[in-house]
Amino acid sequence: MQAAGSTFTKRVSIAIHDKRLQAALAHASGGFVHKRAQQVAALPEFEALRERARDVKEHVLTNLDGYLERYEEQVTRQGGQVHWAATAEDARRIILEICRKADAKTVTKGKSMVSEEIGLNQALEAAGYEVVETDLGEYIIQLAKEPPSHIIVPAVHKTRQQVGDLFDLHHRPLGYTKHLTEVGEMVDEARQVLREHYFRADVGITGGNFLVAETGSSIIVTNEGNGDLTQTLARVHIVTSGIERVVPTLDDAVTFLRLLARSATGQEITSYVTLSTGPRRDDDLDGPQEYHVVLVDNGRSKMLGGPFREMLRCIRCGACLNHCPVYSSIGGHAYGWVYPGPMGSVLTPLINGLSAAYDLPNACTLNGRCQTVCPVKIPLPGLLRELRRQQFESGLTPAPIRLALRTWAALARRPRLYHLTMRIGVALLSLFGRRRGALAWLPLAGGWTDSRDLPAAQGRTFQQAWSARKGARP
């Protein structure tokens, strides 16, 4: 699903001037950062868990084929079916086929980023199925016909007034006439509306946070319980998951569970963690009659062999989004696809193509907070830098930037000329900005000066200041 606005810069401009979005973002980001920090401070083993999680993921990636085969064998033994989708299109086709064979009409869905990635809702709707998202945040953005703006809090960009308006529009025909202003009332109303759907659904689709090779289980992590109602009450349960989500054992899954909620929402653990293994047993009283897992590759196996392999450790916690100054300023929709923030800026070009997402790896200050908080220690700034390098090498970098980089490189290789140029530049900047201490306009720097002043130089280069400082020391 593409977000509105044709180019990244245009979308950013819209986002920065959207007062409601800015209010919502300001409200959200501080909370997650603070709660995570509290959890980390309360768990001395957190760093050791990160290292273990990284090692387990690397071990799995090195043996990915073997672990997927083991996982498949266990799922099959428990009466489930594993389907392999090389592409997003294959995944959609497989899922449509399962729904068709089940003679389904209504599909409920728990939150799944993979299903966003493969554009599943549009495909199901186009084929005539009624599709209902059951995670409250996903439900809200489904009503608003928008993609998620955050991978764990999809409606983080919506204010309660906007949600109240959406519920007015969509729930009134169902007989809910009261205009809601309180969050509690909204949650209750959504609960009532969605209850109908859980019990009517033919197919329930969820994601899979982890797949356990030891037992053939898929694990989902939720606070609302919507994923459980989705997968337990429908006749057919379909799990969509990336091929990289497999872990060897139940004990390994625990390592990740200890990291996931703390990193994501700053919770010790979510209200519900559910391991699903196969369909209902012969004498069970509830549970789905069919259990399918769709393993989605969609570019992941290619990533495994190159410089971006470490990205496959990602457990989709969203900590990198919450700690990113760029994400916190522009929100998720500006990134243009389903995965925003630092992890999205790496994944989107890798899945959709370097040229399709040129701006994303460049919209980063390389401040490194994302890497510092990543529970599986993905070197996100390094991966973004590598994407920039590949863009440059494949000629995608625009001519003015290439020229600027060449000029800088030429100067950097000639120290005397470099220092001379810097001295002249700094002198000019300090001369022009003398009166106000800042410059409101500078040739070729409109991108900076359009929205803020450029602080004027202080009259000396760093090298000059450094020499003076050294000279002053005894």
Place this chain on the structure above:
Amino acid sequence: MNDGRSRVLAEIRKSLGRAGPGGEAIVPLPAAGPRPAFDGDPVERFVAKMLEKSATVVRIESLAEVSEAVTDYVASIGANRRLCVSKALAAIAWPPGFEIAHRAAVREDETSVTPCFAAVAESGSIVTLSGPDTPSTLNFVPENHIVIVHGSRVVPHFEDVWTLWRASDRPMPRSVNIISGPSRTADIEQTIQLGAHGPRRLHVLLLAD
């Protein structure tokens, strides 16, 4: 379908620089992941952690006290006197005047009572396994979920639950539910609300043994 399987596996092996299957050759990772260390009695920690997560806990001495504890609780929250009870708990003397059903949960059920396989002190969680006598809908459909926890089944860490399960010789159940508090959401303006889709209340009856 098989075509997809071979395509994905071939691409993985190409990226790993391997020609054929590597399934048998996996050398498991040594050592286990770190477990959060904590001092004190696991049962006390379990109670404290459950309360932190907005569950309620009442301690009772024996199963004979379940009837009274349930009666009191149901009255305190103003729920009706109908209970959907896991068949695994059928032997308990249920309070007179209550309607007891042993089945999967239905929309009309307000309150369920279930056993649990184990409880975890580390995070304050109960763990249920689905089966013919313990349908998992009881954990999610009703507004109020009452869980009976035996003190002897409170273990320090999640790994201990898997150890108990492996020792039990039970097959892997369709569903293992790790429950740590009532259903909640913070999807609207990060305002926490209990009772999003699952139970609004999680009430633990903690037995001394």
